[in-house]
Amino acid sequence: MPEAAETGADPRHGARLTIDLGAVAENWRRLGAQAPGTPCAAVVKADAYGCGLGAVAGRLWREGCRTFFVAHLEEALAARQVLPEAAIYVLNGLPPGGGRVLAQARLRPVLNAVEELAEWADLSEGRLPAALHVDTGMNRLGLRMEEAVALPGSDLPARAGIDLLMSHLVGAEVPDDAVNARQIEAFARVRAALPGLPGSLANSSGIFLGAAAHHDLLRPGYALFGGNPVPHRPNPMRPVVRLESPILQTRSVEAGERAGYNGTWTARSRRHLATLSLGYADGYPRAGGAQGRALVAGVACPIVGRISMDLVILDVTEAPGARRGALATLIGDSLDVDTVGRAAGTIGYEILTGLGSRYVRAYVE
Ligand SMILES: *Cc1c(COP(=O)(O)O)cnc(C)c1O
Numbered sequence: 001m002p003e004a005a006e007t008g009a010d011p012r013h014g015a016r017l018t019i020d021l022g023a024v025a026e027n028w029r030r031l032g033a034q035a036p037g038t039p040c041a042a043v044v045k046a047d048a049y050g051c052g053l054g055a056v057a058g059r060l061w062r063e064g065c066r067t068f069f070v071a072h073l074e075e076a077l078a079a080r081q082v083l084p085e086a087a088i089y090v091l092n093g094l095p096p097g098g099g100r101v102l103a104q105a106r107l108r109p110v111l112n113a114v115e116e117l118a119e120w121a122d123l124s125e126g127r128l129p130a131a132l133h134v135d136t137g138m139n140r141l142g143l144r145m146e147e148a149v150a151l152p153g154s155d156l157p158a159r160a161g162i163d164l165l166m167s168h169l170v171g172a173e174v175p176d177d178a179v180n181a182r183q184i185e186a187f188a189r190v191r192a193a194l195p196g197l198p199g200s201l202a203n204s205s206g207i208f209l210g211a212a213a214h215h216d217l218l219r220p221g222y223a224l225f226g227g228n229p230v231p232h233r234p235n236p237m238r239p240v241v242r243l244e245s246p247i248l249q250t251r252s253v254e255a256g257e258r259a260g261y262n263g264t265w266t267a268r269s270r271r272h273l274a275t276l277s278l279g280y281a282d283g284y285p286r287a288g289g290a291q292g293r294a295l296v297a298g299v300a301c302p303i304v305g306r307i308s309m310d311l312v313i314l315d316v317t318e319a320p321g322a323r324r325g326a327l328a329t330l331i332g333d334s335l336d337v338d339t340v341g342r343a344a345g346t347i348g349y350e351i352l353t354g355l356g357s358r359y360v361r362a363y364v365e
Contacts, residue, residue: 012360014245014277014278014282014358014359014360015243015244015245015246015276015277015278015282015330015359015360016243016244016245016327016359016360016361016362017241017242017243017355017359017360017361017362018241018242018243018244018361018362018363018364019051019052019055019056019240019241019242019361019362019363019364020238020239020240020241020242020364020365021055021056021059021363021364021365022364022365023226023238023239023240024051024056024059024060024224024225024240025059025060025062025063026238027223027224027225027226027237027238027240028040028042028060028063028065028220028224029063030236030237030238031204031207031218031220031223031224032218034207034208034214034218035202035207035211035214035218038214038215038216038217038218039066039067039216039217039218040065040217040218040220041065041066041067041068041069041200041217041218041219041220042056042057042060042065042067042068042069042220042221042224043068043069043070043091043203043219043220043221043224044056044057044060044068044069044070044075044079044221045069045070045071045072045075045091045221046071046075046353047075047353048225049221049222049224049225049227049349049352049353050225050241050283050352050353050354050355051225051240051241051352051355052361052363053070053075053078053079053082054078054081054082055363056224057079057082057083057086058082058083060224061082061083061086065086066085066086066087067086067087067088067089067217068083068086068087068088068089069088069089069090069091069110069219069221070088070089070090070091071090071091071092072090072092073090073092073095073098073101073102073107075090076088076089076090076102076105076107077101077105077107080105080106080107087108087129088106088107088108089107089108089109089110089131089164090102090107090108090109090110091110091133091141092110092112092141093109093110093111093112093113093116093133093141094109094111094112094116094119094120094130096119099119099120099123100123102128103123103124103128106128108128108129108130108131108163109130109131110130110131110132110133110166111130111131111132111133111160111162112133112141112142112143113142113143114143114147114156117132117143117156117157117160118156118160120160120161121155121156121159121160122159124159124160124161125159126158126159126160126161127161128161129161129162129163129164130160130161130162130163131162131163131164131165131166131200132148132157132160132162132164132165132166132194132197133166133167133168134148134165134166134167134187134190135167135168136167136168136182136183136186136187136190137170137179137182137183137186138168138170140168141168142167142168145186145189145190148190148193148194149189149190149193151193151194152193152194157194157197162197163197163198164197164198164199164200164217165190165191165194165197165198165199165200166199166200166201166219167183167186167187167190167201168201168203169183169201169202169203169205169206169209169213170183172202172203172204172205172206172208172209172213173205173229173230173231175208175209175230175232180206180209180213183201184201184209184212184213187199187201187215188212191215198215198216198217199215199216199217200215200216200217200218200219201213201214201215201219202214202215202218202219202220203219203220203221203222204220204221204222204223204224204227204229205223205229205230206219207220207223207229208229208230222348222349222352223237224237224240225240225241225337225352226238226239226240226241226336226337227337227338227348227349227352228336228338228348231338235336235338239332239336239337241331241332241337241352241355242329242331242332243278243284243329243330243331243332243355243359244327244328244329244330244332245276245277245278245294245312245327245328245330246276246277246325246326246327246328247274247275247276247296247314247316247322247323247324247325247326247327247328248275248276248277248311248324249274249275249324250272250273250274250275250316250322250323250324251272251273252270252271252272252273253267253270253271253273254267254270255267255268255269255270258305259273259304259305259313260304260305260306260307260308260313261305261306261308262306263305264305264306265304265305265313271315271317272315272316272317272322273304273313273314273315273316274296274301274313274314274316274322274328275311275312275313275314276294276311276312276313276314276328276330277310277311278310278311278312278330278356278359279307279308279309279310279311279312280307280308280309281309281310281356281358282310282355282356282358282359283351283354283355283356284307284312284330284354284356285307285344285346285350285351285354286306286307287344287345287346291342291343291344291345292307292312292330292340292343292344293335293343294312294314294328294329294330294335295328295329295332295333295334295335296314296316296319296321296322296326296328296329297319297320297321297322297326298333299316299318299319299321300334300335301314301315301316301318301319301322301328302314302315303315312330314328331351336348337351337352
């Protein structure tokens with residue numbers, strides 16, 4: 001048997017991304033179980049956090065998810081292809097003049113300003129649903145509090161077909177941050193001013209802030225894809241993403257030899273190195289070089305030297321299983337997306353949404 005078949009390396013040479021759709025579905029159920037009786041939506045913007053919009057959205061629909069959020073109109077149109085019946089909300093709102101395209105595809109804008117509300121009201125006349133976003137502390141998108149509580153005197157919410165009132169939490173992953181209580185209180189005030197409209201506040205981490213944050217619709221993204229919504233506690237979610245690369249070649253270097261661009265790493269003793277088939281062009285962050293690790297047959301091996309566009313060098317001296325064609329794990333097992341993000345000086349969200357399009361992708365249950 002050829003070595004590649006023996007080791008599971010893909011002869012197409014690239015790194016391999018395996019996405020566990022069964023784990024996405026299980027995570028969606030687990031998040032919903034935090035608030036029994038409250039429907040759980042799915043945020044699938046940015047190609048479902050890099051995991052593939054079509055595959056993820058289709059799987060979650062089969063699991064019973066009926067409401068989806070994306071950021072862009074273009075993403076919503078792609079989601080509509082796989083979700084003919086779902087409620088699909090466009091978080092980034094109503095693009096100027098974009099109303100007809102939204103209406104034709106039965107998409108729902110998240111109206112982020114009075115101007116958007118008025119524009120949609122003229123098109124909808126109460127027939128086309130939309131969400132209304134009120135900013136309770138982010139100062140990013142959404143009506144200001146004073147604009148929202150002044151709305152009851154106007155016919156705009158009814159004419160714009162508002163069927164969901166929403167806001168977004170600033171720092172729900174830090175449960176002690178006083179901003180959470182302030183936003184929960186502000187959102188309750190908005191809902192009292194506009195009675196009769198269902199509300200949605202909680203992102204992944206917000207779901208774990210308790211019942212006061214739950215309202216009528218949960219809105220998780222990151223945790224669906226295995227990210228830890230409670231960073232101060234063990235991750236309650238199942239891992240979704242596994243990233244593996246074949247070792248292209250191994251070599252021994254003597255003490256004093258350098259490796260990688262600009263020779264930023266120097267061997268202190270005789271070391272065994274392995275070169276992997278992925279790099280920053282695949283979305284593996286170049287800044288991950290300093291602290292990054294990959295697992296070879298279960299042994300954590302440090303990344304050495306600069307990460308190249310298409311290649312990464314590992315110190316596999318402690319990993320006897322390292323040889324041409326063997327697989328190294330860059331995300332998976334003890335290297336979860338949060339750990340990989342931290343090692344690169346960023347967050348797991350950025351690791352997921354940066355997952356490259358040239359990986360050989362496999363979807364499993
Ligand atoms: C991205 C986003 C979410 C999902 O947040 P996660 O932290 O990924 O769960 C929810 N609501 C809004 C408005 C968002 O932009």
